[in-house]
Amino acid sequence: MSDDHASDRGDAVRALIDTGTEADLRMFLAGLSPQEVADLLETLDDEQREHVFPLFDTPRQASVLREVDTETSRDSLIAAIPDDQLADIVEHAASDDAADLVESIPEERRERVLDEVEDEERAAIEDLQRYAPDTAGGLMQKELLKVRIDQTVAEAVETIRREWEPKIGEVYDIYVVDADGRVQGRVRNRHLIIHPPHRRIAEIMLKDVRTVPVTMDQEKIAEIVQDYDLSSVAVVDEHDRLAGRILVDDIVDVIEEEATEDIHKMGGSEALGEPYLHVRFRSMVQKRAGWLAILFVGETLTASAMTYFEDEMRRAIVLGMFTPLIISSGGNSGSQATSLIIRAMALGEVRLADWWRVMRRELFAGFSLGCILAVIGMSRIMLWHELFGTYPDYPLLLAVTVGLSLIGIVTWGTLAGSMLPFLLRRLGFDPAHSSAPFVATLVDVSGLVIYFVVAMYVLKGTLL
């Protein structure tokens, strides 16, 4: 949606640059939100971008830069801004965005720009840079409103009038702290409106404030924010003192980002980390080639397994014809199981300790699914035999071989697909790596062995 609008707007802006006056262009741009401007900038070329961006004032540049989420556009914008102006933008951004922005500045410029940033802001940025980007510390902004637990409503209102600045943006919770800076509760602006001025904050505050430590992983924070329907969460340092806050809109981004990473991994690729159409071709091929090559090498084991059964194949060529059907059924059932479990783990519905319950469930599910496919497969063979005479020798025994193999392989595929995420998590890897292709490869090789062993028993003395 936004992309379509953005390209229309891109046309308009290009026309205004070429023919219109600067005043018209400014007028046009003034009506757009930061997100819309960011989308628009991404449709322009470097030169046009450098023409348009300086038309905004510093706070607006800061909020636009925040929304530009493709590295290439961001880099070209940053490259076009002089050091002192960039320092100005950094100062006008909330501390979390400022820290992200500083990270995007090429290293050789970074020191120079930071030197021009006011001490207070620089200290805040340097403080945030200490934390890993996917932890509470890396996500939080230091700008927030807090009042003292021993203040009255009137005093608190005074504090807020004095402390609020545009950089804070959405207020949501105003944190109530004690003399040591430890969080004791929260109030909302609403409470300060509806309660009389002389009441004590301690009497009117809500005590259900949620805090997370600076080191907490972003996935866990997202879970808490969602479980408790929070609009913001307070971050505390190792001494339990209020260090910053994380807003729900950053959590929304985290949730989408985590789901995207999981889906990319589940498709058998590294996470691209950037929008599909913006990621550089070379980097995309690299991210896909690695896993594809590993899977390919794993899959070469099927050639080895089949060499081992060459003799059986030679005697009963019909076995080879059902090979793709049989092993793909294992792969498909494994794919299903692994996707369900990976997602359930990501949502916290299933924990490591549940492996035994899941295993029992999937054992029965796999067996049931295997039986269903076996019935279809056996009917197909008998029907083709009756209709076209496709399988002249021992059709019933062939059908039994295929049917039993399907039950075995689908049960095994389902079990392997559901247990692999547990194994990966137990070993400290991301369960999402047990992708559909990964499970399919694993099950292909073992599926072949199951198939030929079943065939050797059932067809002994007849076809084999």
Added chain:
Amino acid sequence: MSDDHASDRGDAVRALIDTGTEADLRMFLAGLSPQEVADLLETLDDEQREHVFPLFDTPRQASVLREVDTETSRDSLIAAIPDDQLADIVEHAASDDAADLVESIPEERRERVLDEVEDEERAAIEDLQRYAPDTAGGLMQKELLKVRIDQTVAEAVETIRREWEPKIGEVYDIYVVDADGRVQGRVRNRHLIIHPPHRRIAEIMLKDVRTVPVTMDQEKIAEIVQDYDLSSVAVVDEHDRLAGRILVDDIVDVIEEEATEDIHKMGGSEALGEPYLHVRFRSMVQKRAGWLAILFVGETLTASAMTYFEDEMRRAIVLGMFTPLIISSGGNSGSQATSLIIRAMALGEVRLADWWRVMRRELFAGFSLGCILAVIGMSRIMLWHELFGTYPDYPLLLAVTVGLSLIGIVTWGTLAGSMLPFLLRRLGFDPAHSSAPFVATLVDVSGLVIYFVVAMYVLKGTLL
């Protein structure tokens, strides 16, 4: 995390029910959030649930019921609550939750319960029931705060003091409407605190208010909320009048739900629609068996294709040995491509109109990936030939056959995997159905044909 705590708490509650006094139990429960109580209730059996739930007052029961998200626990709780009390809970819930709750009441009771609900609340619920659950109308709550554009700050504060009720919960934006009820802007509680009482709302309001029509799909709303970092969005009816609002915490749920559905579909299954461990076994097997059976029937075409090439197989049995390796490479590359594109579409990064750009990209990507795998595959064959003498006849020609087939199949698999989501969306289906197993099945059949045709050309006069 919450689950682990919940089961510890479950133990504590069971002990308190058995041995302690009711007062102790009440005390214990009072310290928990609605979400924690809901998690706890899900670990109890029906009888224990019916013992614990009545200990809460009505508003708390309403907020707990809202958080119970497995159908079975919800149904058993609802069954245990008498009609008049259930009506009371419905009245105390925000309209969107009330409507959901009413939907959960078995049909034979629903009328009786609704009869006891106050007229005003019943009208609100019946109004919301007109909308599809995955649209703005189905998501919105009617409770909100609005002020008139011609009021002063002091008058607006008075309106808010009068209108606010606990049911509204988080306020976020206070909407500014004109005499006809059309949304003109928004103010925040903060503005009412920092602006002097005599100022007009028209002068201090923010004009950047976002509205969505009642009919808008939830996925699109999620996109807007995220693009513009909104904490709430106003919903307007066909006459552009304010009809309700959707809060960001409901959007967070939508985003997770949509990602979960996509992941389930991408794994080759229907979306389960409930947490993995809570969905009934029978329903789960049904949701998985459908797609698995369709894929299986599709995959039987491989057996037909191979029957067609039986003669070639018989003459060069070695071809059969590489079949799984070759076709799975097509499936894996198709899986990657389809997962990347489905996700990019879900995030709005890629539109239908981009199909041509994507196709060009994937054509090159597929060809590059095919070449990489071809090099590995050919090396493997030549190496095994040198080391173990595995392929005594025409190893180089065999390697060429495998290499060329891989290039063709991986290019084709990548292209098919990336274009299928576009085709499905164009036809009005959910692109997420072009799951990894679906693409793999499609590519398996066509891959076999590519492989044997390449073999017939390359090996003519030698092995064939």
